[in-house]
Ligand code: SF4
């Protein structure tokens with residue numbers, strides 16, 4: 001007999017005696033093993049990441065990319081609107097004016113000489129993408145910021161953000 005106290009009242013419960021089959025334990029072990037074995041033949045929920053990757057959702061927001069235009073010039077004009085819109089204050093940049101020598105590299109007179117995103121601050125909200133009037137920054141839906149043991153590795157500069165030139169449209 002066991003006694004269970006519920007608030008200020010006492011409820012007395014009879015302990016149900018075990019049946020003969022329950023006392024054998026063997027049927028319960030067999031039942032458990034059958035459940036385990038049945039999982040050998042079902043589709044596995046785990047994958048061998050990072051060698052295997054799951055398809056991302058179309059609305060997944062991952063690593064940023066700074067896009068180039070059709071001629072391969074950087075679209076970003078260092079207007080700063082993405083940094084203003086960023087709730088995490090993760091974006092910093094330094095603007096510069098293009099010169100006759102580098103004019104083919106940048107679409108407009110001003111460009112970002114330095115553009116950095118602190119991925120440890122970023123919450124991948126996508127507000128920078130929405131704020132950009134030049135369609136220069138996007139969050140990719142198939143790439144994540146890689147893991148690292150060093151904090152400095154999470155400061156992504158232009159070398160890791162700008163779309164590779166060879167991949168730009170010709
Ligand atoms: S995704 Fe959001 S938090 Fe990350 S840099 Fe853009 S605006 Fe900032």
Ligand code: SF4
Nearest residue numbers: 076077079080082132
């Ligand atoms: S990414 Fe867009 S919003 Fe941000 S500085 Fe460049 S042009 Fe302006």
